[in-house]
Ligand SMILES: Cc1cc2nc3c(=O)[nH]c(=O)nc-3n(C[C@H](O)[C@H](O)[C@H](O)COP(=O)(O)OP(=O)(O)OC[C@H]3O[C@@H](n4cnc5c(N)ncnc54)[C@H](O)[C@@H]3O)c2cc1C
Ligand SMILES: Cc1ncc(C[n+]2csc(CCOP(=O)(O)OP(=O)(O)O)c2C)c(N)n1
Ligand code: SF4
Ligand code: SF4
Ligand code: SF4
């Protein structure tokens with residue numbers, strides 16, 4: 110071949126030079142576990158659904174959420190959102206308002222009438238669920254999605270458990286609760302109301318169901334012995350709040366004292382205020398920072414005029430007044446009496462000292478172990494009786510709607526495996542996407558959007574919902590505050606920053622690949638990935 | 651106006667792409683169809699800032715000129731690691747000349763195109779800092795003076811890297827190079843030496859001068875595109891960290907570029923006709939120490955004890971830049 114003067118070789122491309130051989134460490138794409146997901150008791154893939162919400166695709170976001178939790182509109186109102194406490198953005202400016210976006214998605218789904226998917230084919234297997242609280246409803250939903258035939262026996266006149274008979278309307282409007290439960294029923298779950306199971310052994314003996322999930326909650330208000338005069342008026346918070354659903358509200362008088370420091374105490378106090386009490390005073394043995402009630406609940410109660418009496422116990426109750434003893438905290442933080450007393454004017458005393466499980470129905474069942482008043486289950490949510498599962502408030506653990514929903518899901522996945530004669534495994538837990546793995550330079554500075562609240566005057570006198578939802582543009586903004594911890598969100602940074610063009614962009618939704626023929630292993634991509642989705646691993650020699 | 655960052659879309663325009671932005675708001679580098687002016691298999695060191703900066707700048711120039719572009723390249727790493735005979739990494743019309751004359755070659759190409767009536771083809775000349783501020787300075791100043799229709803891009807890695815890290819007129823004070831060893835009473839490069847080429851270019855009152863770093867891709871692309879909207883002599887000075895010469899981790903190339911800007915040591919601005927028209931504000935200000943410490947060329951400032959006096963003198967340079975260019979509030983003094 111003719112070549113120009115002094116040229117001995119043909120021009121070739123540097124592609125002949127496979128620089129990948131220089132590498133001692135290789136970058137790999139990983140999906141790490143975002144701390145929010147890790148903290149969600151219902152096991153939601155929060156980062157996963159926010160990813161869709163960020164692009165304004167709310168339906169996909171909602172569907173992703175519904176893979177784990179059938180009650181987003183409820184959740185967006187009542188969940189104590191441990192996800193937000195764990196959120197990495199909290200270390201940057203303020204945590205992502207996950208709960209408010211969930212609230213928005215839950216509402217828009219109800220508005221648009223979106224329906225969850227169900228399995229294409231029925232398995233013909235049957236499951237019985239006892240109790241239509243959040244835990245039972247969640248198990249029912251997940252089992253139905255997997256194609257099983259599900260029946261719920263519910264003692265009450267309406268489904269919902271403590272979501273209806275505990276949590277007041279001003280925090281959870283009943284139309285929202287009803288609509289989300291109706292959606293579960295529309296999937297083919299049968300709820301038999303006014304059907305209390307008194308003797309579980311008898312139900313099991315009928316052998317009508319292939320598996321049973323127990324979720325009867327903890328619905329008996331704990332009684333503490335309070336010495337009282339004959340005409341003292343003492344009620345328990347659970348029955349008091351229960352009576353708000355349809356029954357005539359009890360006569361409380363103008364001055365109401367509430368004994369206890371949990372969320373139930375706050376709800377009872379705020380409800381008393383709304384019923385017309387001039388004074389609603391919470392009496393608690395310890396100090397505010399040791400109170401089990403969540404900060405927002407205490408704040409909202411105080412905003413509405415609820416008063417707090419810290420470091421106090423009720424010694425004696427009489428008509429129109431209480432005798433309180435002042436307490437002090439010892440070095441271990443235990444309240445100890447001081448011998449100092451004071452009087453508090455109160456027409457009635459509401460006890461909010463916790464709840465117990467009614468284990469009566471289990472009396473003839475062999476093999477179920479109850480310790481400290483709660484039923485013991487294994488990691489698969491199964492009791493000592495094969496095929497009998499339990500969850501929610503009646504088993505050990507935190508007592509929240511979200512934990513109940515999570516138990517229901519876990520139980521459903523295990524019941525499904527049980528029904529199919531296989532075993533369910535959660536799969537390996539990915540590495541946590543710690544804050545240190547993020548390159549926060551890349552994120553826009555953006556403070557949290559806060560949900561508006563009803564004005565205080567209306568909160569004191571009506572049961573209207575206190576916390577208002579976000580509108581579309583706010584919800585979108587809030588979703589976009591998510592850092593997408595540990596999971597690629599297709600920002601193209603790795604594709605751009607590689608000096609060796611060794612990142613292959615596969616196209617929208619398809620993510621990227623490394624070209625290991627040429628990647629020299631410099632690690633810029635891993636360092637500059639905003640969300641920590643690239644890991645450098647040593648090459649084996 | 652400098653490049654206006656797009657806000658509130660999670661990462662806005664800080665990242666290369668961002669799926670939440672519309673296609674026309676995304677960078678050239680995010681596109682699957684980018685030119686890759688510099689392709690795979692080049693022999694630059696791991697984490698080379700110059701390889702990255704050249705691809706960023708030239709891909710943007712290719713888009714801005716509708717692929718009608720010729721590049722003249724000076725000797726230096728950029729030439730050596732891309733064209734070991736008989737291979738080339740260049741996927742654009744590219745010509746090599748000498749260490750000192752890429753501006754002159756660019757001028758010649760522009761003149762030839764003009765006489766052939768091919769005003770549609772644009773010319774870029776490029777060099778390292780040595781090829782720009784030292785040996786290439788005469789031809790470059792002439793190109794500025796004649797206002798030749800060439801965009802000159804300097805990839806500044808602050809020394810002669812290709813030949814083994816000798817000092818150049820762009821080597822910063824206190825930096826160790828092979829010819830400014832870390833020995834004696836004033837180790838490293840002397841204070842008060844060197845040339846600031848962006849300011850010298852401005853003194854020629856050419857249509858457009860800009861500085862940029864590989865840490866802010868969107869800003870760099872914006873400046874290249876803007877430079878291509880002018881005719882006449884234009885100059886862009888890009889800071890490109892060199893892991894070998896700086897003694898830095900290959901993975902730190904972009905981080906160090908970012909820190910150079912955030913400390914104020916490398917002011918990022920643009921100027922038209924000799925006047926500064928915009929500066930890029932510091933977003934999260936850093937003390938110079940954080941920039942110096944990860945680089946082995948400054949390690950004598952930290953061993954055995956931190957040399958607070960010298961570090962203080964470097965901080966004073968940053969502080970002067972900050973007030974001179976108004977890097978904290980966009981108001982130059
Ligand atoms: C006042 C109050 C406020 C609360 N606020 C919140 C909150 O804001 N956020 C939060 O996360 N959690 C809150 N909780 C806790 C939360 O409501 C419970 O943890 C949750 O409802 C438990 O769900 P579960 O399904 O286990 O039981 P439950 O909700 O108690 O439901 C049990 C269901 O089983 C039925 N049942 C019981 N026995 C039988 C039987 N023998 N046969 C048939 N059916 C039976 C009951 O009628 C009931 O419907 C609150 C609780 C109270 C009391
Ligand atoms: C006239 C002449 N003198 C010296 C050299 C050797 N030489 C080649 S490149 C280079 C230094 C390049 O430095 P710079 O321009 O900063 O580019 P870098 O390699 O740092 O990117 C030198 C001294 C030469 N090629 N020609
Ligand atoms: S930033 Fe997003 S992914 Fe990260 S913890 Fe918060 S909500 Fe989860
Ligand atoms: S930036 Fe490129 S060369 Fe460097 S490790 Fe990543 S893929 Fe490899
Ligand atoms: S740099 Fe961006 S595109 Fe690359 S893995 Fe990380 S998030 Fe995904």
Ligand SMILES: [Mg+2]
Nearest residue numbers: 778779809811
């Ligand atoms: Mg150089």
